[in-house]
Amino acid sequence: xxxxxxxxxPEAPTTAKGGGGGRSWVPKLTAGERVRALIILGLLAxxxxxxxxxxxxxxxNVSTDTAIYSVVALGLGVLMGRTGLVSLGQxxxxxxAGWVAARLCFATSLPFPVIxxxxxxxxxxxxxxxxxxxxxxxGLYLALITLMLAGAIGVALRTTNFPNxxxxxxxxxxxxxxxxxxxxxxxxxxxxxxxxxxxxxVAIMFLIALLHVRAKPGRAWAAIRQSEPAALAxxxxxxxxxxxxxxxxxxxxxxxxxxLAARSGQLFxxxxxxxxxxLLLAAVLMGGxxxxxxAIVAGALMRLLPALLDNWGLPADLxxxxxxxxxxxxxxxxxxxxxYQFPRDMARLGRLIGGLFTRARGAxxxxxxx
Amino acid sequence: xxxxxxxxxxxxxxxxxxxxxAMSGVGMxxxxxxxxxxxxxxxxxxxxxxxxxxxxxNHNGWAEGPAFVICVLFGGxxxxxxxxxxxxxxxxxxxxIKAVATLGLALILLGIMSWVWSDKARSMILPSSNHGFEVSxxxxxxxxxxxxxxxxxxxxxxxxxxRFTNLGTAMRALANDREIxxxxxxxxxxxxxxxxxxxxxxxxxxxxxxxxxxxxDATTLxxxxxxxLAATLIGRLRSIxxxxxAAMGIGLVNALITPILSISQYRDMTPFxxxxxxxxxxxxxxxxxxxxxxx
Numbered sequence: 149x150x151x152x153x154x155x156x157x158p159e160a161p162t163t164a165k166g167g168g169g170g171r172s173w174v175p176k177l178t179a180g181e182r183v184r185a186l187i188i189l190g191l192l193a194x195x196x197x198x199x200x201x202x203x204x205x206x207x208x209n210v211s212t213d214t215a216i217y218s219v220v221a222l223g224l225g226v227l228m229g230r231t232g233l234v235s236l237g238q239x240x241x242x243x244x245a246g247w248v249a250a251r252l253c254f255a256t257s258l259p260f261p262v263i264x265x266x267x268x269x270x271x272x273x274x275x276x277x278x279x280x281x282x283x284x285x286x287g288l289y290l291a292l293i294t295l296m297l298a299g300a301i302g303v304a305l306r307t308t309n310f311p312n313x314x315x316x317x318x319x320x321x322x323x324x325x326x327x328x329x330x331x332x333x334x335x336x337x338x339x340x341x342x343x344x345x346x347x348x349x350v351a352i353m354f355l356i357a358l359l360h361v362r363a364k365p366g367r368a369w370a371a372i373r374q375s376e377p378a379a380l381a382x383x384x385x386x387x388x389x390x391x392x393x394x395x396x397x398x399x400x401x402x403x404x405x406x407x408l409a410a411r412s413g414q415l416f417x418x419x420x421x422x423x424x425x426x427l428l429l430a431a432v433l434m435g436g437x438x439x440x441x442x443a444i445v446a447g448a449l450m451r452l453l454p455a456l457l458d459n460w461g462l463p464a465d466l467x468x469x470x471x472x473x474x475x476x477x478x479x480x481x482x483x484x485x486x487x488y489q490f491p492r493d494m495a496r497l498g499r500l501i502g503g504l505f506t507r508a509r510g511a512x513x514x515x516x517x518x
Numbered sequence: 519x520x521x522x523x524x525x526x527x528x529x530x531x532x533x534x535x536x537x538x539x540a541m542s543g544v545g546m547x548x549x550x551x552x553x554x555x556x557x558x559x560x561x562x563x564x565x566x567x568x569x570x571x572x573x574x575x576n577h578n579g580w581a582e583g584p585a586f587v588i589c590v591l592f593g594g595x596x597x598x599x600x601x602x603x604x605x606x607x608x609x610x611x612x613x614x615i616k617a618v619a620t621l622g623l624a625l626i627l628l629g630i631m632s633w634v635w636s637d638k639a640r641s642m643i644l645p646s647s648n649h650g651f652e653v654s655x656x657x658x659x660x661x662x663x664x665x666x667x668x669x670x671x672x673x674x675x676x677x678x679x680x681r682f683t684n685l686g687t688a689m690r691a692l693a694n695d696r697e698i699x700x701x702x703x704x705x706x707x708x709x710x711x712x713x714x715x716x717x718x719x720x721x722x723x724x725x726x727x728x729x730x731x732x733x734x735d736a737t738t739l740x741x742x743x744x745x746x747l748a749a750t751l752i753g754r755l756r757s758i759x760x761x762x763x764a765a766m767g768i769g770l771v772n773a774l775i776t777p778i779l780s781i782s783q784y785r786d787m788t789p790f791x792x793x794x795x796x797x798x799x800x801x802x803x804x805x806x807x808x809x810x811x812x813x
């Protein structure tokens with residue numbers, strides 16, 4: 149992929165600086181990055197304080213879902229965009245994480261943040277165990293084995309179902325409403341409060357991923373993605389860093405699963421259909437696998453767009469078709485996804501319009517357009 | 519532990535299911551060997567063909583024969599169209615990218631299917647399902663016989679075709695090295711088109727048979743491709759006899775677990791579990807054989 153070199157380039161100076169000051173995990177920021185960080189903090193403030201004020205309860209829940217799925221997309225982005233490992237089973241991992249979180253919730257009376265952390269860690273262990281043998285496989289075979297494992301997890305979960313307060317290890321009762329719901333954090337019971345809580349957790353997850361990418365693991369992943377033999381020759385511990393990528397992605401997905409469990413109160417297998425793993429892959433590809441903004445776009449494509457279509461009275465199946473077309477279009481013409489393509493196309497459009505105006509005034513348009 | 523009598527009826531079910539898996543698997547292997555594309559939309563194409571046949575029979579008053587032919591032809595046409603449009607621009611890319619691109623086709627077809635034919639339960643019974651004969655107290659219907667016969671015949675014919683015909687030799691050459699084959703004067707595009715068409719026809723046929731053996735539901739049929747994919751994986755995406763045997767094994771194990779009540783509910787995990795074990799064993803024995811490249 150020729151696009152990879154381009155995207156890593158702007159990050160190179162900062163990572164070099166960060167690594168320069170010893171083994172610092174928090175790199176010094178350049179002026180441009182400080183501005184960017186301020187913009188992001190501003191956006192975060194708007195999301196935290198303005199959105200809950202103007203949105204209705206339904207849209208708050210949709211926004212919560214969008215935030216959660218953007219973390220799932222982030223996990224796939226770490227695997228696919230950063231390290232070059234394609235997983236077709238991330239939704240199965242999410243379902244597994246939801247199961248773990250629900251199980252912990254009904255079995256213990258731990259506070260919610262601990263449950264969140266534990267479900268992240270347990271999913272991380274499971275994900276790494278899956279990744280361990282998969283390390284021998286590459287490319288297509290790795291993608292297919294994740295598809296197989298996702299299928300197996302799907303069948304198992306459809307049979308065992310999600311814990312809803314029943315007895316025994318599986319903890320599922322057949323009664324309609326189950327015995328109680330998965331609890332939410334003590335300070336965020338209402339939907340709006342839980343939305344804020346989710347956004348903050350999601351922001352922390354993005355920060356964790358960002359710190360990884362900017363530090364040594366990120367450089368190792370980039371080397372592995374570009375060429376495994378070259379990375380090996382360069383002294384990169386390929387096994388360690390591939391496992392690290394699996395671990396980080398599973399941890400992120402695990403936390404997302406915990407949030408989703410608390411958001412829904414009860415989990416059902418219907419929430420994790422097989423095609424969602426493929427839709428997620430499509431959404432992440434369309435959003436842009438090389439950028440963190442792409443993960444947010446992917447989350448919106450997964451959860452916000454269906455709600456919008458529903459609101460406008462359009463069938464949600466249109467979305468599936470759109471995703472299919474999107475995958476083909478991304479693979480053929482724009483491997484970097486919407487986050488890169490959209491500003492570029494907009495800039496081109498802007499130049500075109502600007503060119504029209506200047507030409508109308510008789511000025512040479514070529515200088516501007518160049 | 520159930521007795522032999524309990525297992526008997528499931529042998530023929532397993533063989534029939536296994537042979538349809540084998541048919542889909544062979545279709546995918548042929549295409550992968552010739553073009554390097556693992557067609558993950560195989561199931562979606564078959565499902566849509568079957569749904570079109572259903573529509574023609576139940577709403578347009580077609581006779582069954584022509585409708586089934588349309589189903590098979592639809593499979594061929596869609597696959598060929600995709601191959602003609604997206605095969606050449608993606609031909610130089612990684613096999614993984616090519617496989618992911620076919621997921622795009624699968625999503626488009628899936629979207630159209632659930633839009634046009636909403637997820638209502640419907641069924642299509644092939645006329646051959648109503649007739650059959652008994653083998654030692656077990657009723658065997660002709661659809662199962664046809665499936666088994668098709669699976670075996672198609673495997674043998676495809677194997678011989680790749681081995682002995684000019685077109686088959688050209689396909690095997692393409693699998694080895696596309697550039698060198700082109701320099702030798704093989705019409706690459708035409709050979710690839712033949713592979714797309716053949717694989718598409720098989721997709722249509724297996725969609726038709728599966729809709730009868732398993733049920734006519736867009737999502738189920740689309741993702742049933744994962745089960746036949748398991749067989750091709752055990753055949754390491756190359757071997758046609760290997761794929762056939764693996765598919766039969768998967769079908770048999772899957773069906774024979776049914777009477778064992780303690781694990782009966784988990785029987786659909788069979789293809790995935792077998793494929794996972796096989797992949798790990800294969801990758802352990804030959805570390806570099808599974809690098810994801812064709813040939």
